[in-house]
Amino acid sequence: MKVIYTDKSQIIASKVAENLGAPLGEVKKSRFPDNEIYIRADGLDDRTVIVSSLPDAESIVELLLLIDACEGSEVSLVIPYMAYARQDKRFNTGEPISIRAIAQALSRGVARIITVNIHEPDVLKYFGVPAVNISIAPAVGEYLAKTAIENPLILAPDDGAWPFAQGVAADCGWDCNHLDKTRHSGVEVSIRQKDVGVAGRNVVIVDDIISTGGTLTTAAEMLAAEGARSISAACVHGVFSGGGYARLIAAGFSQIASSDTIERGCSVISAAPAIAEALRR
Template sequence: MIVSGSASQSLAASLARVLDEPLTTPTYDRFPDGETLAAVPEFEGGRATVVASTVSNDAHIELLQLQDAVREAGAEEVVTVIPYMGYGRQDDAFEAGHPISARAVARAISTGADRVLTVNPHERDVCEFFEPTATAVDAAGRLAEPLPDALEDPVFLSPDAGATHLAETVRDAYGAGETDYFEKTRRSGTEVEISPSDVDVAGRDVVVTDDIIATGSTMSEAVAVLSERGVDRVFITCVHPLLVRNAYTKLSRAGVEAIYGTDTVERPVSSVSVAPAIADEL
């Protein structure tokens, strides 16, 4: 049975359809003192698949409650799917005395799960913080689906050399194009110069791929550089479209043709579902 966190209702419904499994209806409430309550009034079956992106502190608590609720209702196995793992980028201590937050939340989630899946974690090593080790689901290839069919001599760009696999995955799924990455040169403590490393983008369509877009500041600067180099159209694709505050406006003002994200974080730009990729791992 599929159990949805409040932030992942569309994805949970898509996964239920792909797997042809029933979808239960949890309830989400808040007590007068601010404490949350996530419950599962109706549950049947041996396995519970809890689908919950941890996009906020409340979402983390909600996930723990849903895991406990289905176990209390008689689930023999609890599979926890974390489409977007909050705190996943805090995989190391920033300085002495700081926590490794990704490890802290992973340990908490592990206590209520028999198995954990998470989609395209920013740092794959965070999977090792779970017990047992979480499975990383690669859904980047899904980002090729909403792209126009006839891109003009496309170039697929990743945000840095370490993320070229993202660009390659989307390019391979699309079926044509070159790949490249942005080089970041720090000029001062606050100034970073961004430019494509090698490829000529003049008159060509460019697809910028990333795992997470949060504020959109770095991405909009990158788009500005592409415009200066005579790019034709720029499309932005990302697995986790957080797009906090005015990120969408920044990118649109920079001249982006379209932004495509998945439903790991449910936003207006979530034009493709990761449900098939998750289903393949279940």
């Protein structure tokens, strides 16, 4: 078995290979004069693991080319971060179900697919091959246990993220709760006052994804007003679009941690051990 990668997933792919005890292949990427992408994967094996997060449209094109380059090899595709996973419904006539279109395209030429804390697990049905979603909530909890945050209150920004928060808190037996969030648009949210006992507590807000940071900023304002001792954040996928990371720092977050599904400066949690274990299973 050989592990290969797309350009923006080199680090997590190398960690997956290390955890598997498998060789890391070389993938060459260049461009033609008209800016088209050229891909070449050297020394493919009979079985190949492709590790490819999809933070943008170009990564999707690169992955499609890499899958085609692996023709003749049994491919296990690992998608640590799946773009378009939140575009899973059609609200108006003429709109695509974007995740369906991408999932179906990526299914051609692969034997199985593994995703990591995909935003809506129901979208796995759109893949044309067996697909499983794994959670690294325990790894987030393990990381927090090693920090200087004493007896944290693990808080989900809404009830949808509560199961993830419970997974983070479970092994250490930390207190866990959730806020009441209402989303009004893609960028506008409101959070209702809710007594979650934050006064004097070290609060860690956890979620599968931090995009613009707007939800967490709104939550932090309310928690600070209620007397939280400190406010930190931890997530799986650190998108931080539109200045999201800086927005959280300005809002008073003392620590911000994400995993390496998207490679950031704050990627201090690795999804690689959980991915390797899923591949072994």
